[in-house]
Amino acid sequence: MMKETISLIARDLKRWYRTPAQIILVFTTPLMWLLLFGQAFNIGRLAQVGDNMTDLRLVFGGATDYFSFMAIGQTAFIMLFASFFSGVSILWDRKFGFLSKLQVAPIPRAVIPLSRIASSLVKSMLQATVVIVLAASFVLVPGLSGLRFSPSFDLADALGMALFLILLGISLSALFVALGLVVRNEETLFGLINLLNFPLMFTSSALIPIALMPDWLRAIALYNPITFVVDGMRQLVFDTSVGAEYSVAVDLLGIGVFSVLMVSLGALLARRALLRG
Protein backbone atom coordinates (compact mmCIF):
# COMPACT_ATOMS: atom_id res chain seq x y z
CA MET A 1 0.00 0.00 0.00
CA MET A 2 2.93 2.29 0.82
CA LYS A 3 4.55 1.81 -2.57
CA GLU A 4 1.46 2.70 -4.60
CA THR A 5 0.75 5.69 -2.39
CA ILE A 6 4.27 7.02 -2.82
CA SER A 7 4.14 6.50 -6.60
CA LEU A 8 0.89 8.43 -6.79
CA ILE A 9 2.23 11.23 -4.60
CA ALA A 10 5.26 11.42 -6.88
CA ARG A 11 2.97 11.61 -9.90
CA ASP A 12 1.01 14.51 -8.41
CA LEU A 13 4.16 16.36 -7.45
CA LYS A 14 5.75 15.88 -10.87
CA ARG A 15 2.65 17.31 -12.50
CA TRP A 16 3.00 20.24 -10.13
CA TYR A 17 6.65 21.18 -10.25
CA ARG A 18 6.97 20.59 -13.96
CA THR A 19 4.48 23.35 -14.66
CA PRO A 20 6.48 26.59 -14.47
CA ALA A 21 3.33 28.65 -13.89
CA GLN A 22 2.63 26.66 -10.73
CA ILE A 23 6.07 27.39 -9.32
CA ILE A 24 5.74 31.08 -10.07
CA LEU A 25 2.36 31.08 -8.33
CA VAL A 26 3.86 29.48 -5.23
CA PHE A 27 5.86 32.67 -4.73
CA THR A 28 3.72 35.38 -6.26
CA THR A 29 0.37 34.63 -4.62
CA PRO A 30 1.67 34.89 -1.03
CA LEU A 31 3.83 37.84 -2.04
CA MET A 32 0.78 39.73 -3.29
CA TRP A 33 -1.16 39.04 -0.12
CA LEU A 34 1.68 39.92 2.19
CA LEU A 35 2.75 42.98 0.23
CA LEU A 36 -0.56 44.46 -0.76
CA PHE A 37 -3.08 43.24 1.79
CA GLY A 38 -0.70 42.87 4.72
CA GLN A 39 1.10 46.18 4.30
CA ALA A 40 -1.81 48.32 3.15
CA PHE A 41 -4.23 47.02 5.70
CA ASN A 42 -2.02 48.04 8.58
CA ILE A 43 -4.89 48.75 10.98
CA GLY A 44 -2.43 48.94 13.89
CA ARG A 45 -1.79 52.55 12.87
CA LEU A 46 -5.41 53.44 13.59
CA ALA A 47 -4.87 52.65 17.23
CA GLN A 48 -1.52 54.39 17.30
CA VAL A 49 -2.76 57.73 15.98
CA GLY A 50 -5.71 57.74 18.42
CA ASP A 51 -5.50 59.03 21.96
CA ASN A 52 -6.09 55.86 23.91
CA MET A 53 -2.97 53.74 23.54
CA THR A 54 -4.16 50.18 23.96
CA ASP A 55 -1.85 47.23 24.15
CA LEU A 56 -1.99 46.16 20.49
CA ARG A 57 -1.02 42.66 21.50
CA LEU A 58 -4.53 42.26 22.91
CA VAL A 59 -5.95 42.89 19.46
CA PHE A 60 -3.34 41.13 17.35
CA GLY A 61 -3.16 37.84 19.19
CA GLY A 62 0.14 38.64 20.85
CA ALA A 63 1.75 40.41 17.87
CA THR A 64 2.61 44.07 18.17
CA ASP A 65 1.64 44.91 14.58
CA TYR A 66 -1.02 43.87 12.10
CA PHE A 67 1.43 42.47 9.55
CA SER A 68 2.88 39.92 11.96
CA PHE A 69 -0.70 39.00 12.86
CA MET A 70 -1.86 38.46 9.29
CA ALA A 71 1.31 36.71 8.12
CA ILE A 72 0.44 33.84 10.44
CA GLY A 73 -3.15 33.90 9.21
CA GLN A 74 -1.83 33.77 5.66
CA THR A 75 -0.31 30.32 6.25
CA ALA A 76 -3.77 28.99 7.14
CA PHE A 77 -5.10 30.66 4.01
CA ILE A 78 -2.52 28.74 1.96
CA MET A 79 -3.65 25.42 3.44
CA LEU A 80 -7.24 26.23 2.52
CA PHE A 81 -6.39 27.04 -1.08
CA ALA A 82 -4.15 24.03 -1.59
CA SER A 83 -7.05 21.88 -0.36
CA PHE A 84 -9.41 23.40 -2.92
CA PHE A 85 -6.98 22.52 -5.67
CA SER A 86 -6.58 18.95 -4.49
CA GLY A 87 -10.35 18.57 -4.73
CA VAL A 88 -10.45 20.08 -8.20
CA SER A 89 -7.53 17.94 -9.41
CA ILE A 90 -9.29 14.71 -8.50
CA LEU A 91 -12.34 15.81 -10.47
CA TRP A 92 -10.06 16.38 -13.47
CA ASP A 93 -8.61 12.92 -12.98
CA ARG A 94 -12.12 11.57 -13.25
CA LYS A 95 -12.76 13.57 -16.41
CA PHE A 96 -9.58 12.27 -18.05
CA GLY A 97 -10.20 8.67 -17.08
CA PHE A 98 -7.20 8.51 -14.77
CA LEU A 99 -9.49 7.83 -11.83
CA SER A 100 -11.07 4.83 -13.53
CA LYS A 101 -7.59 3.53 -14.26
CA LEU A 102 -6.92 3.68 -10.51
CA GLN A 103 -10.24 2.01 -9.81
CA VAL A 104 -9.34 -0.95 -12.01
CA ALA A 105 -5.91 -1.29 -10.41
CA PRO A 106 -5.48 -3.85 -7.61
CA ILE A 107 -4.87 -1.20 -4.95
CA PRO A 108 -6.83 -0.55 -1.76
CA ARG A 109 -9.43 2.12 -2.52
CA ALA A 110 -8.14 4.26 0.36
CA VAL A 111 -4.88 4.84 -1.52
CA ILE A 112 -6.73 7.09 -3.97
CA PRO A 113 -7.80 9.85 -1.52
CA LEU A 114 -4.85 9.33 0.83
CA SER A 115 -2.23 9.90 -1.83
CA ARG A 116 -4.00 13.06 -2.95
CA ILE A 117 -4.22 14.41 0.61
CA ALA A 118 -0.53 13.68 1.09
CA SER A 119 0.60 15.36 -2.11
CA SER A 120 -1.57 18.35 -1.27
CA LEU A 121 0.11 18.53 2.14
CA VAL A 122 3.59 18.50 0.62
CA LYS A 123 2.69 21.37 -1.68
CA SER A 124 0.87 23.44 0.94
CA MET A 125 3.53 23.01 3.60
CA LEU A 126 6.17 24.16 1.13
CA GLN A 127 4.04 27.17 0.30
CA ALA A 128 3.42 27.93 3.97
CA THR A 129 7.19 27.89 4.50
CA VAL A 130 7.58 30.32 1.63
CA VAL A 131 5.00 32.59 3.29
CA ILE A 132 6.84 32.56 6.62
CA VAL A 133 10.27 33.15 5.02
CA LEU A 134 8.95 35.96 2.81
CA ALA A 135 7.11 37.61 5.69
CA ALA A 136 10.15 37.39 7.96
CA SER A 137 12.46 38.75 5.25
CA PHE A 138 10.32 41.88 4.99
CA VAL A 139 12.02 43.00 8.21
CA LEU A 140 15.12 43.58 6.11
CA VAL A 141 13.32 45.77 3.58
CA PRO A 142 13.23 49.44 4.54
CA GLY A 143 9.72 50.82 4.62
CA LEU A 144 8.03 47.44 5.07
CA SER A 145 6.86 45.86 8.28
CA GLY A 146 7.90 42.26 8.65
CA LEU A 147 6.97 39.22 10.68
CA ARG A 148 8.71 39.56 14.06
CA PHE A 149 9.26 36.33 15.92
CA SER A 150 9.69 36.26 19.66
CA PRO A 151 13.40 35.93 20.54
CA SER A 152 12.60 32.67 22.32
CA PHE A 153 11.17 31.05 19.17
CA ASP A 154 12.86 27.68 18.75
CA LEU A 155 12.66 24.42 16.85
CA ALA A 156 9.97 23.04 19.15
CA ASP A 157 7.80 26.07 18.38
CA ALA A 158 8.43 25.61 14.65
CA LEU A 159 7.42 21.96 14.88
CA GLY A 160 4.34 22.99 16.83
CA MET A 161 3.40 25.40 14.04
CA ALA A 162 3.93 22.64 11.49
CA LEU A 163 1.66 20.34 13.49
CA PHE A 164 -1.14 22.92 13.50
CA LEU A 165 -0.81 23.46 9.76
CA ILE A 166 -0.60 19.75 8.97
CA LEU A 167 -3.75 19.05 10.97
CA LEU A 168 -5.54 21.86 9.18
CA GLY A 169 -4.23 20.68 5.82
CA ILE A 170 -5.33 17.09 6.48
CA SER A 171 -8.83 18.09 7.57
CA LEU A 172 -9.45 20.49 4.71
CA SER A 173 -7.98 18.33 1.97
CA ALA A 174 -9.82 15.27 3.32
CA LEU A 175 -13.02 17.26 2.93
CA PHE A 176 -12.26 18.70 -0.50
CA VAL A 177 -10.77 15.52 -1.98
CA ALA A 178 -13.93 13.72 -0.90
CA LEU A 179 -16.05 16.47 -2.45
CA GLY A 180 -13.95 16.21 -5.63
CA LEU A 181 -14.76 12.49 -5.72
CA VAL A 182 -18.46 12.90 -5.00
CA VAL A 183 -19.23 15.91 -7.19
CA ARG A 184 -18.92 15.05 -10.86
CA ASN A 185 -19.49 18.44 -12.36
CA GLU A 186 -16.86 21.14 -12.16
CA GLU A 187 -19.27 24.08 -11.93
CA THR A 188 -20.95 22.51 -8.93
CA LEU A 189 -17.59 21.86 -7.29
CA PHE A 190 -16.37 25.42 -7.87
CA GLY A 191 -19.66 26.71 -6.52
CA LEU A 192 -19.33 24.55 -3.41
CA ILE A 193 -15.75 25.69 -2.90
CA ASN A 194 -16.79 29.33 -3.14
CA LEU A 195 -19.64 28.70 -0.77
CA LEU A 196 -17.24 27.26 1.84
CA ASN A 197 -14.32 29.58 1.15
CA PHE A 198 -15.77 32.85 2.44
CA PRO A 199 -17.30 31.68 5.69
CA LEU A 200 -14.23 29.58 6.52
CA MET A 201 -11.86 32.44 5.87
CA PHE A 202 -13.72 35.50 7.08
CA THR A 203 -15.36 34.08 10.16
CA SER A 204 -11.91 33.18 11.48
CA SER A 205 -9.20 35.26 13.09
CA ALA A 206 -6.81 34.55 10.20
CA LEU A 207 -6.92 38.05 8.70
CA ILE A 208 -9.26 39.99 10.99
CA PRO A 209 -8.72 40.29 14.74
CA ILE A 210 -11.58 38.78 16.69
CA ALA A 211 -11.52 41.83 18.99
CA LEU A 212 -12.72 43.97 16.09
CA MET A 213 -15.65 41.71 15.22
CA PRO A 214 -19.27 42.34 16.20
CA ASP A 215 -20.49 39.98 18.90
CA TRP A 216 -22.46 37.64 16.64
CA LEU A 217 -19.47 37.15 14.31
CA ARG A 218 -17.12 36.69 17.23
CA ALA A 219 -19.39 33.91 18.53
CA ILE A 220 -18.96 32.09 15.21
CA ALA A 221 -15.25 32.87 14.85
CA LEU A 222 -14.47 31.34 18.22
CA TYR A 223 -15.51 27.93 16.86
CA ASN A 224 -14.00 28.22 13.40
CA PRO A 225 -11.29 25.55 13.03
CA ILE A 226 -8.99 28.08 11.37
CA THR A 227 -9.23 30.24 14.51
CA PHE A 228 -7.88 27.38 16.61
CA VAL A 229 -4.95 26.99 14.24
CA VAL A 230 -3.92 30.65 13.98
CA ASP A 231 -4.57 31.25 17.69
CA GLY A 232 -2.25 28.40 18.61
CA MET A 233 0.43 29.34 16.09
CA ARG A 234 0.49 32.97 17.20
CA GLN A 235 1.13 31.96 20.77
CA LEU A 236 4.07 29.84 19.60
CA VAL A 237 5.50 32.57 17.36
CA PHE A 238 5.05 35.54 19.68
CA ASP A 239 5.58 33.49 22.85
CA THR A 240 2.77 35.07 24.82
CA SER A 241 -0.77 34.22 25.77
CA VAL A 242 -1.70 37.90 25.70
CA GLY A 243 -4.51 38.37 23.21
CA ALA A 244 -5.02 34.61 22.80
CA GLU A 245 -8.52 33.11 22.77
CA TYR A 246 -7.56 29.69 24.09
CA SER A 247 -4.54 27.93 25.52
CA VAL A 248 -2.32 26.15 22.98
CA ALA A 249 -3.56 22.81 24.32
CA VAL A 250 -7.19 23.76 23.69
CA ASP A 251 -6.29 25.04 20.23
CA LEU A 252 -4.63 21.74 19.46
CA LEU A 253 -7.62 19.84 20.80
CA GLY A 254 -9.96 21.99 18.71
CA ILE A 255 -8.17 21.37 15.42
CA GLY A 256 -7.59 17.75 16.41
CA VAL A 257 -11.32 17.15 16.86
CA PHE A 258 -12.01 18.94 13.58
CA SER A 259 -9.48 16.71 11.79
CA VAL A 260 -11.08 13.56 13.12
CA LEU A 261 -14.50 14.82 12.03
CA MET A 262 -13.36 15.83 8.55
CA VAL A 263 -11.34 12.68 7.92
CA SER A 264 -14.32 10.54 8.98
CA LEU A 265 -16.69 12.54 6.82
CA GLY A 266 -14.21 12.45 3.95
CA ALA A 267 -13.73 8.70 4.28
CA LEU A 268 -17.48 8.19 4.30
CA LEU A 269 -18.03 10.32 1.20
CA ALA A 270 -14.98 8.94 -0.65
CA ARG A 271 -16.04 5.39 0.09
CA ARG A 272 -19.47 6.02 -1.36
CA ALA A 273 -18.03 7.76 -4.40
CA LEU A 274 -15.51 5.00 -5.12
CA LEU A 275 -18.04 2.23 -4.78
CA ARG A 276 -19.02 0.69 -8.05
CA GLY A 277 -22.13 2.19 -9.61
Next chain:
Amino acid sequence: MYSEDAVVIVDRLEKVYSGDVRAVDSISFEVGRGAIFGFLGPNGAGKTTTISILTTQTMPTGGRAEVLGYDVVKEPSKVRKGIGLVPQELTVDDELTGRENMELQGSLYGVPYSDAKGRIDELLDLVKLADSADRYVKTYSGGMKKRLELAEGLIHRPEVLFLDEPTLGLDVQTRTSMWEHINKLKRETNMTIFLTTHYLEEADALCDRIGIIDHGRIIALDTPEGLKKAVGGDVIEIEVVECEDDILEMIRNMTDVVLVDGACTDNRARIKVPDSGVALPKILTSLIDRDVQVASVMVRKPSLDQAFLEFTGRDLRDEESTSGNNKKEPGPRKGRFHRRR
Protein backbone atom coordinates in the same frame (compact mmCIF):
# COMPACT_ATOMS: atom_id res chain seq x y z
CA MET B 1 -22.10 -26.70 -17.83
CA TYR B 2 -19.06 -24.53 -18.49
CA SER B 3 -16.00 -25.66 -20.32
CA GLU B 4 -12.92 -26.21 -18.19
CA ASP B 5 -10.71 -23.61 -19.70
CA ALA B 6 -13.14 -20.71 -19.85
CA VAL B 7 -11.47 -17.68 -18.30
CA VAL B 8 -14.41 -15.36 -18.73
CA ILE B 9 -17.87 -16.66 -17.92
CA VAL B 10 -20.85 -14.42 -18.27
CA ASP B 11 -24.22 -15.75 -17.25
CA ARG B 12 -27.44 -13.82 -17.85
CA LEU B 13 -25.61 -10.63 -16.99
CA GLU B 14 -27.75 -7.55 -16.71
CA LYS B 15 -27.24 -3.84 -16.10
CA VAL B 16 -30.31 -1.69 -15.82
CA TYR B 17 -29.76 1.99 -15.16
CA SER B 18 -32.33 4.13 -13.48
CA GLY B 19 -35.17 5.02 -15.80
CA ASP B 20 -35.26 1.41 -17.02
CA VAL B 21 -32.37 1.81 -19.45
CA ARG B 22 -31.28 -1.74 -20.14
CA ALA B 23 -27.65 -1.22 -21.11
CA VAL B 24 -26.91 -4.92 -20.82
CA ASP B 25 -29.87 -7.19 -21.15
CA SER B 26 -29.30 -10.72 -19.92
CA ILE B 27 -26.25 -11.71 -21.92
CA SER B 28 -24.38 -15.00 -21.62
CA PHE B 29 -21.12 -16.12 -23.17
CA GLU B 30 -17.76 -17.67 -22.40
CA VAL B 31 -14.25 -16.88 -23.50
CA GLY B 32 -11.76 -19.73 -23.60
CA ARG B 33 -8.15 -19.39 -22.53
CA GLY B 34 -5.93 -17.94 -25.20
CA ALA B 35 -8.81 -16.82 -27.40
CA ILE B 36 -9.44 -13.41 -28.83
CA PHE B 37 -13.07 -12.68 -28.29
CA GLY B 38 -14.67 -9.66 -29.90
CA PHE B 39 -17.77 -7.77 -29.03
CA LEU B 40 -19.10 -6.13 -32.15
CA GLY B 41 -21.84 -3.60 -32.12
CA PRO B 42 -22.79 0.00 -32.71
CA ASN B 43 -22.18 2.75 -30.17
CA GLY B 44 -24.45 2.41 -27.20
CA ALA B 45 -25.00 -1.32 -27.73
CA GLY B 46 -23.69 -2.19 -24.27
CA LYS B 47 -20.09 -3.11 -25.10
CA THR B 48 -18.37 -0.71 -22.75
CA THR B 49 -20.84 -1.42 -19.94
CA THR B 50 -20.01 -5.12 -20.24
CA ILE B 51 -16.27 -4.40 -20.08
CA SER B 52 -16.89 -2.09 -17.18
CA ILE B 53 -18.64 -4.86 -15.26
CA LEU B 54 -16.02 -7.46 -16.11
CA THR B 55 -13.19 -5.15 -15.03
CA THR B 56 -14.95 -4.48 -11.69
CA GLN B 57 -15.77 -0.84 -12.30
CA THR B 58 -19.52 -1.22 -12.49
CA MET B 59 -21.86 -3.44 -10.52
CA PRO B 60 -24.26 -5.58 -12.53
CA THR B 61 -27.91 -5.43 -11.56
CA GLY B 62 -28.50 -9.08 -12.39
CA GLY B 63 -26.85 -12.31 -13.45
CA ARG B 64 -23.23 -13.05 -12.73
CA ALA B 65 -19.79 -12.91 -14.25
CA GLU B 66 -16.56 -14.70 -13.48
CA VAL B 67 -13.11 -13.75 -14.63
CA LEU B 68 -10.28 -16.22 -14.01
CA GLY B 69 -12.57 -18.13 -11.70
CA TYR B 70 -13.38 -15.15 -9.48
CA ASP B 71 -16.77 -13.54 -9.22
CA VAL B 72 -16.48 -9.91 -10.31
CA VAL B 73 -18.93 -8.79 -7.64
CA LYS B 74 -17.65 -10.80 -4.69
CA GLU B 75 -13.91 -10.88 -5.33
CA PRO B 76 -13.06 -7.74 -7.27
CA SER B 77 -9.52 -7.43 -5.95
CA LYS B 78 -8.60 -10.93 -7.14
CA VAL B 79 -10.05 -10.18 -10.55
CA ARG B 80 -8.12 -6.90 -10.74
CA LYS B 81 -4.79 -8.62 -10.16
CA GLY B 82 -5.21 -10.90 -13.14
CA ILE B 83 -6.58 -8.55 -15.72
CA GLY B 84 -5.33 -5.65 -17.77
CA LEU B 85 -7.51 -2.94 -19.25
CA VAL B 86 -6.82 -0.64 -22.14
CA PRO B 87 -9.70 1.80 -21.85
CA GLN B 88 -11.43 3.56 -24.68
CA GLU B 89 -10.29 7.03 -23.64
CA LEU B 90 -6.64 7.97 -23.25
CA THR B 91 -5.67 7.89 -19.59
CA VAL B 92 -1.89 8.19 -19.92
CA ASP B 93 -0.55 11.19 -18.05
CA ASP B 94 0.55 14.01 -20.35
CA GLU B 95 2.88 15.57 -17.81
CA LEU B 96 4.92 12.40 -17.35
CA THR B 97 7.27 10.71 -19.80
CA GLY B 98 6.30 7.45 -21.43
CA ARG B 99 8.66 5.57 -19.13
CA GLU B 100 7.33 7.31 -16.03
CA ASN B 101 3.80 6.38 -17.02
CA MET B 102 4.91 2.77 -17.29
CA GLU B 103 6.69 2.92 -13.93
CA LEU B 104 3.57 4.30 -12.27
CA GLN B 105 1.46 1.56 -13.81
CA GLY B 106 3.98 -1.05 -12.68
CA SER B 107 3.85 0.13 -9.10
CA LEU B 108 0.03 0.25 -9.13
CA TYR B 109 0.06 -3.40 -10.19
CA GLY B 110 2.68 -4.41 -7.67
CA VAL B 111 5.38 -5.27 -10.20
CA PRO B 112 8.69 -5.36 -8.29
CA TYR B 113 10.97 -2.56 -9.40
CA SER B 114 13.72 -4.97 -10.47
CA ASP B 115 11.32 -6.75 -12.86
CA ALA B 116 9.63 -3.58 -13.97
CA LYS B 117 12.70 -2.02 -15.51
CA GLY B 118 13.34 -4.82 -17.97
CA ARG B 119 9.67 -5.27 -18.76
CA ILE B 120 9.18 -1.61 -19.46
CA ASP B 121 12.00 -1.62 -22.01
CA GLU B 122 10.62 -4.77 -23.57
CA LEU B 123 7.07 -3.44 -23.81
CA LEU B 124 8.06 -0.01 -25.08
CA ASP B 125 10.04 -1.84 -27.70
CA LEU B 126 7.02 -4.00 -28.58
CA VAL B 127 4.84 -0.97 -29.19
CA LYS B 128 7.73 0.83 -30.93
CA LEU B 129 8.04 3.62 -28.40
CA ALA B 130 11.56 2.85 -27.20
CA ASP B 131 12.95 5.97 -28.89
CA SER B 132 10.35 8.26 -27.33
CA ALA B 133 10.34 6.64 -23.90
CA ASP B 134 11.84 9.62 -22.14
CA ARG B 135 9.80 12.28 -23.87
CA TYR B 136 6.80 13.83 -22.20
CA VAL B 137 3.59 12.17 -23.31
CA LYS B 138 2.14 15.57 -24.20
CA THR B 139 4.51 15.53 -27.19
CA TYR B 140 3.13 12.17 -28.39
CA SER B 141 0.66 11.76 -31.24
CA GLY B 142 -2.72 10.15 -30.60
CA GLY B 143 -1.50 6.84 -31.99
CA MET B 144 1.59 6.86 -29.78
CA LYS B 145 -0.52 7.52 -26.71
CA LYS B 146 -2.79 4.64 -27.63
CA ARG B 147 0.21 2.34 -28.02
CA LEU B 148 1.55 3.48 -24.67
CA GLU B 149 -1.86 2.71 -23.22
CA LEU B 150 -1.59 -0.82 -24.64
CA ALA B 151 1.90 -1.26 -23.18
CA GLU B 152 0.62 -0.10 -19.79
CA GLY B 153 -2.12 -2.69 -19.86
CA LEU B 154 0.54 -5.40 -20.29
CA ILE B 155 2.99 -4.37 -17.57
CA HIS B 156 1.84 -6.97 -15.06
CA ARG B 157 1.50 -9.71 -17.66
CA PRO B 158 -2.24 -10.09 -17.21
CA GLU B 159 -3.90 -13.37 -18.04
CA VAL B 160 -6.84 -11.57 -19.59
CA LEU B 161 -6.53 -8.31 -21.44
CA PHE B 162 -9.56 -6.12 -22.04
CA LEU B 163 -9.33 -3.75 -24.98
CA ASP B 164 -12.15 -1.26 -25.26
CA GLU B 165 -12.24 0.05 -28.83
CA PRO B 166 -8.46 -0.30 -29.26
CA THR B 167 -8.29 1.51 -32.57
CA LEU B 168 -11.02 4.10 -32.23
CA GLY B 169 -9.92 7.34 -33.82
CA LEU B 170 -6.65 6.00 -35.17
CA ASP B 171 -5.56 6.41 -38.77
CA VAL B 172 -5.39 3.38 -41.03
CA GLN B 173 -1.64 2.80 -40.61
CA THR B 174 -1.73 3.02 -36.84
CA ARG B 175 -4.75 0.77 -36.82
CA THR B 176 -2.92 -1.84 -38.83
CA SER B 177 0.10 -1.71 -36.56
CA MET B 178 -2.18 -2.00 -33.53
CA TRP B 179 -3.63 -5.15 -35.06
CA GLU B 180 -0.12 -6.48 -35.52
CA HIS B 181 0.67 -5.84 -31.87
CA ILE B 182 -2.47 -7.64 -30.78
CA ASN B 183 -1.86 -10.60 -33.06
CA LYS B 184 1.73 -10.78 -31.87
CA LEU B 185 0.54 -10.90 -28.27
CA LYS B 186 -1.74 -13.77 -29.08
CA ARG B 187 0.99 -15.71 -30.88
CA GLU B 188 3.69 -15.13 -28.31
CA THR B 189 1.91 -15.13 -24.97
CA ASN B 190 -1.31 -17.05 -25.41
CA MET B 191 -3.01 -14.22 -23.56
CA THR B 192 -6.79 -14.19 -23.53
CA ILE B 193 -8.03 -11.02 -25.14
CA PHE B 194 -11.49 -9.53 -24.91
CA LEU B 195 -12.03 -6.61 -27.22
CA THR B 196 -14.89 -4.41 -28.27
CA THR B 197 -15.12 -2.75 -31.61
CA HIS B 198 -17.56 -1.30 -34.01
CA TYR B 199 -15.25 -1.95 -36.92
CA LEU B 200 -16.17 -5.10 -38.77
CA GLU B 201 -12.76 -5.30 -40.38
CA GLU B 202 -11.20 -5.29 -36.95
CA ALA B 203 -13.37 -8.06 -35.59
CA ASP B 204 -12.66 -10.05 -38.74
CA ALA B 205 -8.91 -9.49 -38.61
CA LEU B 206 -8.41 -10.30 -34.95
CA CYS B 207 -11.10 -12.39 -33.38
CA ASP B 208 -11.48 -16.11 -32.99
CA ARG B 209 -15.04 -15.61 -31.89
CA ILE B 210 -17.42 -12.72 -32.21
CA GLY B 211 -20.49 -11.76 -30.29
CA ILE B 212 -22.74 -9.32 -32.07
CA ILE B 213 -24.38 -7.09 -29.51
CA ASP B 214 -27.16 -4.65 -30.10
CA HIS B 215 -29.43 -2.87 -27.64
CA GLY B 216 -27.80 -4.74 -24.78
CA ARG B 217 -28.50 -8.20 -26.20
CA ILE B 218 -26.23 -10.71 -27.89
CA ILE B 219 -27.90 -11.52 -31.15
CA ALA B 220 -25.25 -13.75 -32.64
CA LEU B 221 -22.26 -15.59 -31.25
CA ASP B 222 -19.93 -17.51 -33.51
CA THR B 223 -16.59 -17.58 -35.31
CA PRO B 224 -16.20 -14.96 -38.06
CA GLU B 225 -16.49 -17.78 -40.60
CA GLY B 226 -19.56 -19.16 -38.91
CA LEU B 227 -21.23 -15.78 -38.95
CA LYS B 228 -20.48 -15.29 -42.60
CA LYS B 229 -21.75 -18.74 -43.37
CA ALA B 230 -24.96 -18.03 -41.51
CA VAL B 231 -25.56 -15.14 -43.83
CA GLY B 232 -25.62 -17.58 -46.70
CA GLY B 233 -24.62 -16.66 -50.18
CA ASP B 234 -23.93 -13.47 -52.06
CA VAL B 235 -26.02 -10.38 -52.14
CA ILE B 236 -26.84 -8.63 -55.39
CA GLU B 237 -28.03 -5.08 -55.20
CA ILE B 238 -29.80 -3.81 -58.23
CA GLU B 239 -31.04 -0.35 -58.96
CA VAL B 240 -33.35 0.27 -61.84
CA VAL B 241 -34.30 3.50 -63.55
CA GLU B 242 -38.01 2.83 -63.44
CA CYS B 243 -39.58 0.06 -61.48
CA GLU B 244 -42.52 -1.99 -62.60
CA ASP B 245 -44.76 -3.46 -59.98
CA ASP B 246 -44.34 -7.11 -60.73
CA ILE B 247 -40.62 -7.38 -61.35
CA LEU B 248 -39.85 -7.92 -57.67
CA GLU B 249 -42.29 -10.77 -57.72
CA MET B 250 -40.73 -12.10 -60.89
CA ILE B 251 -37.26 -12.17 -59.39
CA ARG B 252 -38.58 -13.68 -56.21
CA ASN B 253 -40.00 -16.56 -58.19
CA MET B 254 -36.78 -17.31 -59.99
CA THR B 255 -34.83 -20.42 -59.06
CA ASP B 256 -31.50 -19.68 -57.33
CA VAL B 257 -32.98 -16.71 -55.51
CA VAL B 258 -33.20 -17.02 -51.75
CA LEU B 259 -34.57 -13.67 -50.70
CA VAL B 260 -35.61 -10.38 -52.21
CA ASP B 261 -35.71 -7.31 -50.09
CA GLY B 262 -36.79 -3.95 -51.42
CA ALA B 263 -39.70 -1.84 -52.56
CA CYS B 264 -40.64 -0.60 -55.98
CA THR B 265 -40.86 2.97 -54.77
CA ASP B 266 -37.19 2.72 -53.95
CA ASN B 267 -36.18 1.53 -57.40
CA ARG B 268 -33.74 -0.81 -55.73
CA ALA B 269 -33.69 -4.31 -54.37
CA ARG B 270 -31.39 -6.49 -52.37
CA ILE B 271 -31.35 -10.04 -53.65
CA LYS B 272 -29.78 -12.88 -51.78
CA VAL B 273 -28.54 -15.77 -53.91
CA PRO B 274 -26.42 -18.85 -53.23
CA ASP B 275 -24.09 -18.00 -56.12
CA SER B 276 -24.11 -14.66 -57.85
CA GLY B 277 -22.16 -16.05 -60.81
CA VAL B 278 -25.14 -18.16 -61.75
CA ALA B 279 -27.98 -15.94 -60.60
CA LEU B 280 -26.85 -12.55 -61.85
CA PRO B 281 -26.91 -13.30 -65.59
CA LYS B 282 -30.38 -14.81 -65.22
CA ILE B 283 -31.71 -11.83 -63.34
CA LEU B 284 -30.20 -9.32 -65.74
CA THR B 285 -31.44 -11.22 -68.77
CA SER B 286 -34.99 -11.30 -67.47
CA LEU B 287 -34.88 -7.60 -66.65
CA ILE B 288 -33.62 -6.74 -70.11
CA ASP B 289 -36.30 -8.96 -71.62
CA ARG B 290 -38.85 -6.84 -69.82
CA ASP B 291 -37.20 -3.64 -71.09
CA VAL B 292 -36.37 -2.56 -67.58
CA GLN B 293 -33.38 -0.25 -67.59
CA VAL B 294 -30.79 -1.17 -64.99
CA ALA B 295 -29.04 1.76 -63.32
CA SER B 296 -26.50 -0.07 -61.20
CA VAL B 297 -25.56 -3.53 -60.06
CA MET B 298 -23.42 -4.46 -57.13
CA VAL B 299 -22.40 -7.89 -55.90
CA ARG B 300 -21.31 -8.49 -52.37
CA LYS B 301 -19.59 -11.59 -51.17
CA PRO B 302 -20.38 -12.74 -47.61
CA SER B 303 -18.82 -10.43 -45.06
CA LEU B 304 -19.29 -9.56 -41.46
CA ASP B 305 -20.92 -6.41 -42.73
CA GLN B 306 -23.70 -8.53 -44.07
CA ALA B 307 -23.73 -10.69 -40.99
CA PHE B 308 -24.29 -7.62 -38.92
CA LEU B 309 -27.05 -6.41 -41.15
CA GLU B 310 -28.59 -9.83 -41.21
CA PHE B 311 -28.72 -10.07 -37.44
CA THR B 312 -29.54 -6.52 -36.45
CA GLY B 313 -31.65 -5.53 -39.42
CA ARG B 314 -29.59 -2.48 -40.05
CA ASP B 315 -26.30 -1.28 -41.35
CA LEU B 316 -23.64 -0.70 -38.72
CA ARG B 317 -22.61 2.42 -40.55
CA ASP B 318 -26.03 3.98 -40.24
CA GLU B 319 -25.55 3.91 -36.53
CA GLU B 320 -22.08 5.33 -36.81
CA SER B 321 -22.96 8.29 -38.93
CA THR B 322 -25.55 9.45 -36.44
CA SER B 323 -22.96 9.34 -33.68
CA GLY B 324 -20.41 11.33 -35.62
CA ASN B 325 -17.79 8.63 -35.98
CA ASN B 326 -18.15 8.05 -39.66
CA LYS B 327 -15.09 10.11 -40.48
CA LYS B 328 -12.86 7.57 -38.83
CA GLU B 329 -14.07 4.70 -40.92
CA PRO B 330 -11.38 2.30 -41.95
CA GLY B 331 -10.73 0.78 -45.30
CA PRO B 332 -12.44 1.40 -48.61
CA ARG B 333 -15.95 2.61 -48.30
CA LYS B 334 -18.47 0.05 -49.34
CA GLY B 335 -21.77 1.05 -50.80
CA ARG B 336 -24.83 1.00 -48.66
CA PHE B 337 -27.25 -1.63 -49.63
CA HIS B 338 -29.84 -1.08 -47.07
CA ARG B 339 -31.51 1.96 -45.69
CA ARG B 340 -33.99 2.09 -42.95
CA ARG B 341 -36.99 4.20 -43.76
